[in-house]
Amino acid sequence: MLDLLWLIPILPLAGAAVNGLLGRRFPKALVTAVGVGAPLLSLLVALGCLWKFSQGSLSSSSNRDAYNQVLYAWTAGDLSIPVAFLLDHLSAVMLFIVTFVGFLIHVYSAGYMAHEEGYSRYFAYLNLFMAAMLLLVLGNNYLVMFVGWEGVGLCSYLLIGFYYDQPFPPYAGKKAFIVNRIGDFAFLVGMFALFDKLGTLSYGEVFTKIAAEPGHAVMGLPLASFVALCFFVGAMGKSAQIPLYVWLPDAMAGPTPVSALIHAATMVTAGVYMVVRSNMIYQLAPGVSQFVAVIGAATAIFAATIAIAQTDIKKVLAYSTVSQLGYMFLAAGLGAYSAALFHVMTHAFFKALLFLGSGSVIHAMGGEQDMTKMGGLRKYMPSTFRTYVIGALAIAGIPPLAGFFSKDEILHSAAANGQWILWAVGLITAGLTAFYMFRSVFLTFFGTFCGTHEQEHHLHESPPSMTIPLWILAAGAVVAGFVGVPKVLGGIDRFHLWLEPVLYHPAGVEAAEHEMAAGMEWLLILIAVGVAVAGILLARRMYGGNAGLANGRTWAERFPTLHRVLANKYYVDEIYDALIVKPLAGLSRFFWKWIDSGLIDGSINAGAYATELTGEFGRLSTTGNVRTYALYFFLGVILLGCWIAFG
Amino acid sequence: METLIFLIFAALAVASSLVVVIHRSPVYATMSLVVTLFSVAVLFVLLGAPFLGALQILIYAGAIVVLFLFVIMLLNLQKEGESAGRRRGQIWVAIPGALIFIGMVGLVFWRAGAPELQPLTPELVSLKGLATALFSDYLLPFEIVGLLLLVAVIGATVAARRAPDAAEGTGLPPREDFVAEDTARKEARS
Amino acid sequence: MTSELVATLLKYAVMFGVFINVAPIMNWVERRACAYIQDRPGPNRVGPLGLFQPLADAAKFLFKEDVTPAAADKLLYLMAPVLALLPAFTTFVIIPFGPDLTIDGRTIPLVVAPVDTGVLLFLALSSLAVYSLVLAGYASNNKFSLIGGIRASAQLISYELALTLSVLAVLLPVNSFRLADIVAYQQAHVWNFIPQILGFFVFLVASFAETNRLPFDLPEAESELIAGFHTEYSAMRFAAFFQAEYTNMAALAALGVTLFFGGWSLPGVHISGVLGAIVGLATLVGKICVCMGVFVWIRWTFPRFRYDQLMRLGWKVLLPLSILNLILVAVMTLAGWL
Amino acid sequence: MSSVPVSWYLMLAALLFAIGTVGALTRRNGISIFLSIELMLNAANLTLVAFSRQLNDHTGQLVVFFVMAVAAAEAAVGLALFIAVFRARRTIDVNRLNLMRG
DSSP states (O other), X not given: OGGGXXXXXXXXXXXXXXXXXXXXXXXXXXXXXXXXXXXXXXXXXXXXXXXXXXXXXXXXXXXXXXXXXXXXXXXXXXXXXXXXXXXXXXXXXXXXXXXXXXXXXXXXXXXXXXXXXXXXXXXXXXXXXXXXXXXXXXXXXXXXXXXXXXXHHHHHHHHHTXXXXXXXXXXXXXXXXXXXXXXXXXHHHHHHHHHHHHSOOBHHHHHHHXXXXXXXXXXXXXXXXXXXXXXXXXXXHHTTOTTSTTHHHHGGGSOHHHXXXXXXXXXXXXXXXXXXXXXXXXXXXXXXXXXXXXXXXXXXXXXXXXXXXOOBHHHHHHHHHHHHHHHHHHHHHTTOHHHHHHHHHHHHHHXXXXXXXHHHHHXXXXXXXXXXGOOOGGGXXXXXXXXXXXXXXXXXXXXXXXXXXXXXXXXXXXXXXXXXXXXXXXXXXXXXXXXXXXXXXXXXXXXXXXXXXXXXHHOOOOOHHHHHHHHHHHHHHHHGGGGGOOGGGTOOOHHHHHHGGGOOXXXXXXXXXXXXXXXXXXXXXXXXXXXXXXXXXXXXXXXXXXXXHHHHHHHHHHSHHHHHHHHTGGXXXXXXXXXXXXXXXXXXXXIIIIIIIIIIHXXXXXXXXXXXXXXXXXXXXXXXXXXXXXXXXXXXXXXXXXXXXXX | OHHHHHHHHHHHHHHHHHHHHHOSXXXXXXXXXXXXXXXXXXXXXXXXXXXXXHHIIIIIXXXXXXXXXXXXXXXXXXXXXXXXXXXXXXXXXXXHHXXXXXXXXHHHHHHHOOOOOOOOOHHHHXXXXXXXXXXXXXXXXXXXXXXXXXXXXXXXXXXXXXXXXXXXXXXXXXXXXXXXXXXHHHHHHO | OHHHHHHHHHHHHHHHHHHHTHHHHHHXXXXXXXXXXXXXXXXXXXXXXXXXXXXXXXXXXXXXXXXXXXTSOHHHHHHHHHHHXXXXXXXXXXXXXXXXXXXXXXXXXXXXXXXXXXXXXXXXXXXXXXXXXXXXXXXXXOHHHHHHHHHHHHHHHHHHHHHHHHHHHHHHHHTOSOHHHHHHHHHHSOOTTTTTHHHHHXXXXXXXXXXXXXXXXXXXXXXXXXXXXXTTOOHHHHHHHHHHHXXXXXXXXXXXXXXXXXXXXXXXXXOOHHHHHHHHHHXXXXXXXXHHHHHXXXXXXXXXXXXHHHHHIIIIIIHHHHXXXXXXXXXXXXXXXX | OOOSOHHHHHHHHHHHHHHHHHHHHHOOBHHXXXXXXXXXXXXXXXXXXXXXXHHXXXXXXXXXXXXXXXXXXXXXXXXXXXXXXXXXXXXXBGGGOOTTOX
């Protein structure tokens, strides 16, 4: 079974090829069959592989059971990189998330996109994304990962700009692509440094060598720190951390299932996956790790505050995603890699669920995304309402839903490391999360309908192809947390044990974690849950009931400056625009007008004019009359003869 | 005796070749060429190449020039008219060029001197030696020339073929347009 | 040197005598034969059986007015008949007409020009015959004549290939261009038309075309072109064309019998000396006469080809056949069967 | 036996070649140009045969043989082209066949 591993990314790739090349001529049913069938097959193969893998590895806790599949060597000159797949405990988790959530979102898309133009194009992109993401996850070296990394970036760009006939989506796609370039550049630099110093990019060899040879240094930094920093900058781009998060909210211009799959559940977690995968390097670079944690925490609270003031339901979820990604990096920076990945998994379930739920709402509203124009949808779409609330409870961290366990573990690790400031930030963020999530719940599903008459008439529950994935994801959001029940709650933290084989404990880096008293842990848990419940209640107090919207307005008017700053997302886009985009554009214009048009084009045009002038004289010799040419020929012969005879 | 023959036929060759070049009527030019070819064939025989002499008449006079005549008659070509103004200058370049060429060759002989003529050997005259060389050392060129002739046959057939609809078949504009364009061009020039 | 020259002149005189008389005799034979074939008397008033009719015709030609069209190209118009006679009276110089004659210990080959390139020379000279037709057609400045000239040039080029190839096949087993060697070869073996019947057929058809005889007389088709290239000619110039045509016919017939029917030799007859020369010459003339008879017989039997049929026959039938014949003969020669 | 030096033949060839060249350069009728070129080829052939005689080598004669074959091919294709050109333009005056004028 395991030797079928290569099939997992290939199947969606084949689906993408078929739909991309032939889809326009296929009937819709066939496009659906290919587009959904490929991820289904991929999921089945993945489940088979995981089953086989877990059977062999549950008994032991070493990484020796990792399954390596070398397909071929990617050779250019002396450079030879094996294109190989690796199935170990870490990639197994990601493989499960990507194939399972991905498949559900494909099913959901079949319903959501049913009436859209470019149906086959959409599925081709989505399948291509699956292939790239699986390549990213399964690669056994950084280069293969990078190929997948770029592939998902490309698909993200394509899917954000899916509605290319509207003005904003292509712009958002470009923005995502360009911002990601910055991160990708750093990632590349990190890879170059690794290859330059260690001569390899395979995970295992890199980790062994980097720990064994601490002497390497790049630009004054130890190799591990330099690479860790570069990789984290890469992760900043892909996983939307300060300061490169700006693309993600705009990415919501794509179709909602895409937002769910790419910009919530899978692609944006690639950065987290990479940091966890490189945990050896990060553990060797404690300074960078601390930096990661701080950035993560800052991003978490920063995005959460913005989310409070948004009225677009997808924007709320987008900032929520940024915020939750910040949580993950917080955990990763604190060394709680299993907690980070745990949150990746639970977040995948409930954020996908929330996005799909919002998609269901938008679908019913006929494309309307503004929450202030909704309200009271509870009675029109019960399934969507229930699942959405489950998702909101999960993300808010209400026990015993999935989010509670993962978020608790992160806060716990902060506290356990003695990073009380970070803990406090995380806690506040948790409260804010609960608040803005239930703000959206109350605005959307409770109160009275504020939209137009036609929209009200149009309101309906979504088709089964959309609600069934919702329910499955809701179930996941409920139970996913139970794989990581901490010891204090009577569990054994199975998830942590599962990941143990891929977590390194380099010599000389002592475990910072202190054992905590059980009572202290209980206290912390109660505080976290209390804050979450307080957030929910505050939301209910402000937005609940029939007059929720008006109430909200009053609150906003009470703190006008704060509201304006938050609603405008701290003016970050404007600041970037003024600090980076405008000067760059000015510089480009200078290069365009003076250097390119003037200097370069001018010199080339001068050459062209010179050629033309020469030609104007030269054409006098080509009379088109064959006798003239014969004469030239003959004179040449005579000259040649003279040269031979007398020269 | 031989000198006499040489002188007669050399003079004939030069005179007839002059007619070829000077005479305005293509038929006269062609017939003069036949005379030239015949004279050169005689010179070939004098030089110990009777086979080539016969071939010269058989191929050149008997086939190639007949083909020329055939085309001249098919196209019903008449005498060349007065040449159009500015192209006449070419002759004042061509004739000095030709004189320089002859002078050059003459100078070479003047400087190098004429070598003694080798006695004619039977081997040189014998057809057998020629044939043996042709079909052994020069077999490949011989084959290539055969191929060349085949290609020429096909090419000539294709080129001279009248397409069912000539104007459309060749992608050329209809003949009337060509003629009109030509007259317009001529008018523009004058 | 002098005696050689005398011998050559003498030999030429003999052959000239034979070939100059072909035209008038053939003229009578042709008219009588055609009359016989068409079941009518033919010329029978001048002399016994009309035998003196050619003489009367000759007298008529001599005294007729020689008309030159006003628009004709004078020089070429006058040259054309002369050009017609030239190859006609030169080609037969390579035809051997008897065994080698030995007089005073000197061997005299009974052929006017005993050159190495014999057959080739014949072909080269006969290929010049076309010029007279083409020039006559052009110089007359008459559209029928012009078409006749064009037809003649195309037809002669087309059939010369087949003719040459069929002659080449005869040369293969003999290994020589000399017609005397070919005759000797046939004396030693068998007449060539037996092993090379295909080549003979090609040669026959091609020689009809080469001499512009029916069924290939397209250049002078009376009913289409009103005598074609010699429409405008009259009197002696017309007679010159007439003479040239029959002389060419005779020369080709001589070549044909030499190549395929043993030339001057007869199977089983080996006479040398002056008697041998006389017998040889008589045999050759006899064979030529039979051949000419066939020419006449065919002329009045077959209808004329259309021009496209003529071309198709030449390029698509005779040429492949002659190549096939060449290959067959080459294989047979290599296999030692010849 | 032979009293004519080879250099005479070569001079004659040069003369014929020069005449042919002048013809090729000055005539306007395509056929006449062709005739002049044939003249030049013949002059070249004459030199080849003369040198073959002088050097007592068959090679020169063989080259003449090839030149004749090539000339035949050239004449066939060239004349076919003239016929085609004449069909389209009603002339083979090379002065008027100057569509390629720069």
